[in-house]
Amino acid sequence: MIFIENEGHTNPRLNLALEEYILRHFSADHDYLLFYINEPSIIIGRNQNTLEEINHNYVEDNNIHIVRRVSGGGAVYHDFGNLNFSFITNHDGKSLSNFKKFTAPVIKVLNNLGLNAELKGRNDIEVDDRKISGTAQFSTGKRMVSHGTLLLDTDLSEVAKALNVKMSKIESKGHKSVRSRVANISEFLKAPLTIEDFRKLVLEGLYDESEPFETYHLTLEEWSAVHQLKAEKYDTWDWNYGRSPKFNIQRSKRFTAGEIDLRIFVEKGHIKDFKIYGDFFGKEPVEQLEQLLTGVRYDYNTIKTVLKDTDLKEFFGDLQKEELIDLIYGEDE
Incomplete structure (x- = not known):
């Protein structure tokens, strides 16, 4: 096992780029371990609808950074x-979805710290039925x-605020997160x-569970490639x-202008179909607006x-522009 030093970087986009770079470009003759700590961020599962x-x-x-990772999950x-x-590590055909194999050494370290930690469900580590860790996997x-x-x-209060979705009536094929009862490890430490x-x-605990570790520092050329991957993908x-x-x-x-009812279909982040219904009165046909917005990126700005x-x-009578934009993309009261 080789420990990769991330040099204290806390940008989540850089850390995820580093992780993927190691996965795709480092020698398959070795297993690697990477640690990183991120600035406030929400890490989105590969198959999720970010807005949900x-x-x-x-x-x-x-x-707060929003970054999609290559692995599934919430x-x-x-x-x-x-x-x-x-x-x-190498994918031996048996390790994918075998979360027990990779969480076992981590759980042992937590047990040695006095925590009654155990793997629960498919991929969560819990203490006294409260989640203190979630895991995910991805294979090339x-x-x-x-x-x-x-x-x-x-800061668990920030977790609730940042993940408290306020955009209603979205129907998607994305895998919606299931919120668990979470806790901090610090609550269980003496x-x-x-x-x-x-x-x-x-x-140190993981060192004890394995053969002696080697610590590796990336070269300037390797860091340059990581930054390029960050810019081209994660940014x-x-x-x-x-x-x-x-x-x-x-x-x-x-x-004030009347009821406005919007039906929006989004694919690959762009509006593919946009329909406006309602009992408002306007001089111009709303089809012009529908055509104007069809094909554009589904993004507030x-x-x-x-x-x-x-x-x-011209289309709705007494309606402010911000009111319509908030209805198209904004959040519920």
Whole structure:
């Protein structure tokens, strides 16, 4: 086992790019272990609809990163109180979905810290029926990554706020997260631990479970390639939002101008079909608006830009532009 030093980087997009780079480009002759701690962020599962998982306004207002990972499973919140671990190994045909194999050494470390930790369900580590870790896996065919979270001292109130979805009436083929009763590991410790001390203890515990570790530092060329992967994939709207499965949205609201009922079909992050119904009165046919918005990226700022020069009073009467944009993309009261 070789331990990869991430040099203290806390940008989640860089850390996920590092993880994927190791998976795809490091020698298959070795197994690798990676630790990283992320700035406040929501990490979206590969097969999820991002909009179904986040409180968009809260995330925007608090500068919380939104990043899609390569593995499946549900959305998770990361911050500086959460330690992430990742095992990169060969895919032997038996290890995929074998979460017990990869969580066993982590659970033993937690047990040695005095926690009654055990694997519950398919992929969660729990203490006294409260989740303190979730894990996920991804395989390239020959290689695989098994990664997970360890909630040491995460701000659980932020978890609730950031993942409190306020956009209603979305029907999608994405895999919706199931919220569990979560807890911090710190609640079960006899003495407080900093995240740095916890990281050290977990690493030492994993050392004891394996052959002697070698620590590896990436070269400048390797870091350059990691940054390139981050820029080309993990920094992009297409990966983090546009990769969401197809979904339908039905949203309606009564305004001074009358009832407006929207039906929106989104595919690959773009509006493929847009219909407007209601009992409002307008001079121009709403089909013009429908055509204007069809094909554009389903993104708040993009929609705002497209409608910038449009006089909505011609279509609806007494209606403010922000009111329509909020109905198209905004969140519920």
